[in-house]
Amino acid sequence: MVGRARFALTVLAFGYAFLYLPIALVILYSFNESRLVTVWAGFSTKWWSALFANEAMLRAAWLSLRIALVSATVAAVIGLAAGYVLARVPRFFGRTLFGSLVIAPMVMPEVVMGISMLLLFVVSDQLVSWPNRGFLTIAIAHITFSIAFVAVVVQARLADFDRSLEEAAMDLGATPWTTFRTITLPLIAPAVGSGWLLAFTLSLDDLILTQFVAGAQSETLPMRVYSSVRLGVDPQINALATIIVAVAACALIFSGWLTRRKA
Amino acid sequence: MRLVIALPYVWLATFFLLPFALVLAIAFGTNNPDAVPPIDLGVSLKNFTLLFTDDLYLAAWLGSLRIAATSTLVTLLLGYPMAYAITRARPSLRPLLLMAVILPFWTSFLIRVYAWMGLLSSNGILNQFLRNTGLVADPGTILGTEWAVHLGIVYAYLPFMVLPLYASLEKLDTSLLEAAADLGASPITAFFTVTLPQSLPGVVAGCLLVFIPAVGEFVIPDLLGGTDTLMIGKVLWDEFFLNSDWPLASAVAICLLVLLVGPIALFQRQQAKSLERQ
Numbered sequence: 001m002v003g004r005a006r007f008a009l010t011v012l013a014f015g016y017a018f019l020y021l022p023i024a025l026v027i028l029y030s031f032n033e034s035r036l037v038t039v040w041a042g043f044s045t046k047w048w049s050a051l052f053a054n055e056a057m058l059r060a061a062w063l064s065l066r067i068a069l070v071s072a073t074v075a076a077v078i079g080l081a082a083g084y085v086l087a088r089v090p091r092f093f094g095r096t097l098f099g100s101l102v103i104a105p106m107v108m109p110e111v112v113m114g115i116s117m118l119l120l121f122v123v124s125d126q127l128v129s130w131p132n133r134g135f136l137t138i139a140i141a142h143i144t145f146s147i148a149f150v151a152v153v154v155q156a157r158l159a160d161f162d163r164s165l166e167e168a169a170m171d172l173g174a175t176p177w178t179t180f181r182t183i184t185l186p187l188i189a190p191a192v193g194s195g196w197l198l199a200f201t202l203s204l205d206d207l208i209l210t211q212f213v214a215g216a217q218s219e220t221l222p223m224r225v226y227s228s229v230r231l232g233v234d235p236q237i238n239a240l241a242t243i244i245v246a247v248a249a250c251a252l253i254f255s256g257w258l259t260r261r262k263a
Numbered sequence: 264m265r266l267v268i269a270l271p272y273v274w275l276a277t278f279f280l281l282p283f284a285l286v287l288a289i290a291f292g293t294n295n296p297d298a299v300p301p302i303d304l305g306v307s308l309k310n311f312t313l314l315f316t317d318d319l320y321l322a323a324w325l326g327s328l329r330i331a332a333t334s335t336l337v338t339l340l341l342g343y344p345m346a347y348a349i350t351r352a353r354p355s356l357r358p359l360l361l362m363a364v365i366l367p368f369w370t371s372f373l374i375r376v377y378a379w380m381g382l383l384s385s386n387g388i389l390n391q392f393l394r395n396t397g398l399v400a401d402p403g404t405i406l407g408t409e410w411a412v413h414l415g416i417v418y419a420y421l422p423f424m425v426l427p428l429y430a431s432l433e434k435l436d437t438s439l440l441e442a443a444a445d446l447g448a449s450p451i452t453a454f455f456t457v458t459l460p461q462s463l464p465g466v467v468a469g470c471l472l473v474f475i476p477a478v479g480e481f482v483i484p485d486l487l488g489g490t491d492t493l494m495i496g497k498v499l500w501d502e503f504f505l506n507s508d509w510p511l512a513s514a515v516a517i518c519l520l521v522l523l524v525g526p527i528a529l530f531q532r533q534q535a536k537s538l539e540r541q
Binding site for chain 2: 117
């Protein structure tokens with residue numbers, strides 16, 4: 001038993017070191033005096049000042065935040081509907097296709113989704129001169145692949161809890177809509193909240209789909225970061241990474257708190 | 264209720280299903296740089312024959328499959344003991360340990376790949392470490408090789424492996440292990456006859472969640488690989504963005520989809536099955 005415990009401890013120590021050491025080093029070198037990320041030349045916050053003075057980066061961050069807010073909100077609504085249908089409506093015409101459509105974007109290679117959505121927007125633009133590529137097309141693309149993630153969280157939560165409350169409400173004469181609003185929704189609200197957060201971070205992070213559908217004028221944060229890191233390591237990106245890790249940690253802790261809190 | 268079904272249905276049919284029909288139509292067209300968009304529609308098999316006869320494309324297909332398969336195997340070998348160790352931790356610790364696996368997934372994918380650029384460069388921290396400890400006199404440069412691509416995939420996709428493995432190992436009935444031990448099975452025999460078969464759904468789900476996106480991966484081979492690292496996701500990207508050959512890029516997308524339709528269907532069946540069990 002002692003041997004097994006030691007094995008588990010070693011595995012966990014190694015696994016978490018592998019996951020976190022690279023991130024820790026990125027954070028550490030954001031405070032490095034030197035431009036090189038390989039030599040430690042003393043503590044400095046100059047890359048942080050440079051980041052906050054980098055207007056292209058700030059503009060990209062602002063665009064990304066606005067897109068993420070819109071797409072997470074729409075994806076939460078559609079994902080809620082999809083998750084509810086998957087968990088509560090066992091039979092209707094085209095149910096199998098529905099299930100596939102909801103889950104497939106989770107595993108579809110992004111380059112394939114990217115090119116196919118771009119072609120849709122190009123054809124639509126040719127036919128009806130709409131939509132212009134930019135904010136709207138990026139948001140639509142992000143919504144489409146985020147729906148799956150919200151739906152899965154909602155569906156898991158619905159599968160978890162007792163249906164008898166909903167049935168009781170219906171027996172007492174509540175319409176399906178009233179039952180949903182007063183019983184189901186309050187119970188699954190935490191799942192919708194954590195699905196929203198997940199959709200928000202996925203949207204903030206997406207590069208490939210965005211690059212395909214963005215058009216010439218819009219540049220999101222990952223696009224800006226990508227064109228910068230292609231040229232090599234840059235301590236400003238390390239500073240940005242530090243902020244992203246901090247925000248992600250807060251979002252995850254908040255999401256964990258949401259899902260664990262019993263309604 | 265009809266409206267609740269229709270909303271996601273119509274959205275996904277319009278923005279997810281319909282686009283594939285367009286990709287299919289355009290994949291049979293030909294490239295015309297003078298047109299806007301640069302496409303001549305038609306029924307030419309030229310793009311597909313090129314993809315399966317040209318050495319460069321063949322190497323990219325095989326490279327993608329090989330790199331994705333070996334990385335998936337390494338991720339499994341690393342993720343399985345981790346998931347197992349988490350199920351053996353004190354119950355009060357488990358949510359925290361799981362959260363620590365999920366956290367990297369919530370931070371930026373791009374940033375996590377970027378983290379390895381500094382680590383693996385010729386004067387990077389890994390090489391300094393290897394030199395200073397005298398383990399390897401001249402480690403060479405890892406960045407820009409297939410090694411770096413493997414490492415990047417394993418690192419980026421490890422959470423996708425650990426989570427489904429944990430979910431199936433958590434449900435493991437430990438009294439079966441005790442029974443096996445009582446009947447004289449060694450821990451290793453017990454593992455292969457009791458633990459592993461019961462966690463097979465998790466193994467399959469985890470491997471698919473790593474393998475499928477890894478085959479079409481673009482960011483990792485682009486940032487960590489070299490010019491000789493051929494992967495099909497990067498070929499699609501380059502045909503589209505550098506050569507502006509939309510029909511050929513569409514043909515690559517169609518082939519990639521056909522190649523992955525089996526694994527994707529398997530993943531969906533398993534998702535549906537695990538739902539029924541709940």
